[in-house]
Amino acid sequence: MYHKNECEGFQCEQRMLEDSLGQPNGEFGILDRLVAWFRQRSLFVLAYGTGCGAIEMRPLMTSRFDAERFGIIGAPTPRQADVLVVSGYLAIKTLKRVIRSYEQMQEPKYVIALGSCAINGGMYWDSYNTIKQLDQYLPVDMYINGCMPRPEALIEGFVALQKRIKRGDKGGYARYRENIDWYKANQRKVLGDNMPPDYTYDWYHTGDLA
Amino acid sequence: MIHHLLDALAMLGMSYVIGFLFYGFYRQFNARVQRRWGPSIWQNFFDNMKFLFKSETVSHGAMFFFGPMIIMAGAITTVLFVPFLKDSIWLQGFSQSGNLILIIYLLVVGPLGNALAVGSSGNPYGVMGVTRGLTRLMGLEVPFFLGLALVMLQHQSASVHVIMAAQDGIANWNLFTNPIAFIVMLLPFIASQNASPFDVVGAPVEVYAGPRVEFGGRLLGILMTQNMMMTVAKLVLIVDLFLGGATTVPILLVKAFALFLLTAMISLAFPRLKTEQTVDFFWKIPLALGVIGVIATVWLPWS
Numbered sequence: 001m002y003h004k005n006e007c008e009g010f011q012c013e014q015r016m017l018e019d020s021l022g023q024p025n026g027e028f029g030i031l032d033r034l035v036a037w038f039r040q041r042s043l044f045v046l047a048y049g050t051g052c053g054a055i056e057m058r059p060l061m062t063s064r065f066d067a068e069r070f071g072i073i074g075a076p077t078p079r080q081a082d083v084l085v086v087s088g089y090l091a092i093k094t095l096k097r098v099i100r101s102y103e104q105m106q107e108p109k110y111v112i113a114l115g116s117c118a119i120n121g122g123m124y125w126d127s128y129n130t131i132k133q134l135d136q137y138l139p140v141d142m143y144i145n146g147c148m149p150r151p152e153a154l155i156e157g158f159v160a161l162q163k164r165i166k167r168g169d170k171g172g173y174a175r176y177r178e179n180i181d182w183y184k185a186n187q188r189k190v191l192g193d194n195m196p197p198d199y200t201y202d203w204y205h206t207g208d209l210a
Numbered sequence: 211m212i213h214h215l216l217d218a219l220a221m222l223g224m225s226y227v228i229g230f231l232f233y234g235f236y237r238q239f240n241a242r243v244q245r246r247w248g249p250s251i252w253q254n255f256f257d258n259m260k261f262l263f264k265s266e267t268v269s270h271g272a273m274f275f276f277g278p279m280i281i282m283a284g285a286i287t288t289v290l291f292v293p294f295l296k297d298s299i300w301l302q303g304f305s306q307s308g309n310l311i312l313i314i315y316l317l318v319v320g321p322l323g324n325a326l327a328v329g330s331s332g333n334p335y336g337v338m339g340v341t342r343g344l345t346r347l348m349g350l351e352v353p354f355f356l357g358l359a360l361v362m363l364q365h366q367s368a369s370v371h372v373i374m375a376a377q378d379g380i381a382n383w384n385l386f387t388n389p390i391a392f393i394v395m396l397l398p399f400i401a402s403q404n405a406s407p408f409d410v411v412g413a414p415v416e417v418y419a420g421p422r423v424e425f426g427g428r429l430l431g432i433l434m435t436q437n438m439m440m441t442v443a444k445l446v447l448i449v450d451l452f453l454g455g456a457t458t459v460p461i462l463l464v465k466a467f468a469l470f471l472l473t474a475m476i477s478l479a480f481p482r483l484k485t486e487q488t489v490d491f492f493w494k495i496p497l498a499l500g501v502i503g504v505i506a507t508v509w510l511p512w513s
């Protein structure tokens with residue numbers, strides 16, 4: 001639930017996001033450490049080419065910058081992906097698809113938002129059909145700014161994400177699960193009746209992870 | 211009893227380790243050909259471990275879950291029925307009680323389990339992948355079995371041990387005494403490893419992701435594991451049948467690696483064929499060669 005005692009709704013956003021940032025979890029034993037290490041060495045990327053930023057994913061993956069040497073490789077379907085890269089501005093229509101893709105990914109999963117459009121709207125700030133702040137709708141783990149960020153910046157972002165995974169930080173997926181109602185309320189605000197179907201996130205409510 | 215248990219565990223462990231190291235090497239090799247650094251040699255192990263520790267929330271009923279188990283069971287039994295070493299009591303598994311015919315049956319368990327699981331998921335891309343896979347299977351099975359039959363004919367035995375024992379010394383390797391059978395066998399072998407000219411089923415980086423499209427998380431981890439083990443089982447089988455087997459583990463590694471390198475190079479050099487091109491190819495060249503081989507082995511006077 002997103003309700004806090006001292007603040008209400010919109011006012012809590014900042015704190016909620018900050019609260020969930022540094023939470024190195026208490027029981028981070030040797031096995032967890034090992035698994036976290038494997039995890040950060042192997043990131044399957046679902047590159048969702050929503051905006052112009054998608055152009056920079058190609059050089060990142062191919063011979064010039066070769067992300068595979070970090071264990072970063074493209075995933076063909078959301079089911080097999082670990083990282084969702086939202087590259088650029090998101091039209092409201094696209095947002096629905098992105099949410100659906102994100103909810104199909106298996107945990108642990110991470111979101112990287114690319115470019116100023118995903119951070120604060122960028123040059124589409126006053127557009128009638130794009131969203132401004134991606135992290136109101138999906139939990140973003142790593143922002144890479146720039147318009148558009150170069151592959152070097154992308155690599156730096158990925159490496160920073162790897163460091164956080166190695167530290168054992170619970171990613172945004174935990175935040176999404178805990179604050180699912182808040183995220184859903186935000187999504188409903190822009191999507192209206194056009195929400196993606198319930199069954200892709202039902203299991204967040206029942207709380208059991210198969 | 212204890213011996214058998216240890217032996218079986220050693221074989222499974224070995225096939226897994228060799229599997230991911232070979233695949234890691236393949237990815238690096240691939241990367242160097244494409245002028246990049248490529249991942250570390252352990253990358254496949256990392257990927258596999260990561261998937262085994264992911265959550266699995268997708269469910270399409272019981273068959274979706276049992277399919278990968280069936281495939282895994284197929285891989286494990288195949289590994290256990292292929293003798294890794296000759297003239298040794300270790301790394302034999304249950305190969306004394308099985309023979310080539312049994313191994314042929316076990317090789318089909320994988321595709322069958324795949325078809326069952328993917329069929330129950332109902333994903334059109336997955337079904338498309340299975341259709342492609344079964345079509346390709348139609349093409350590659352006939353020459354593959356013909357190649358095996360040629361070897362069995364040559365040695366008048368279906369036992370891998372007998373065939374291995376007959377190849378003492380490099381001049382007696384079936385690779386040299388029966389090269390036609392080797393070629394007939396090699397091409398379907400490449401296809402069954404899902405390597406490049408015939409990899410339309412898995413088709414990495416294509417729009418559709420093949421039969422595995424619905425699997426993520428743990429089930430995909432299991433599928434990756436069995437794939438690596440199965441690859442090693444098939445490599446060792448070919449080493450046993452054509453390269454004279456191996457008496458020690460290092461020799462086995464060298465021979466299997468040489469074979470793997472050969473398939474890797476072929477698959478890097480040739481682009482992907484379409485499904486019907488694959489079937490066409492198999493029913494023309496390897497099959498024709500196989501028929502010639504049968505004629506040469508059975509009817510011609512010098513045989």
Ligand code: SF4
Pocket residue numbers: 051052053087088089114115116117118122123146147148149
């Ligand atoms: S940040 Fe710039 S490059 Fe990226 S989507 Fe927006 S306008 Fe395009």
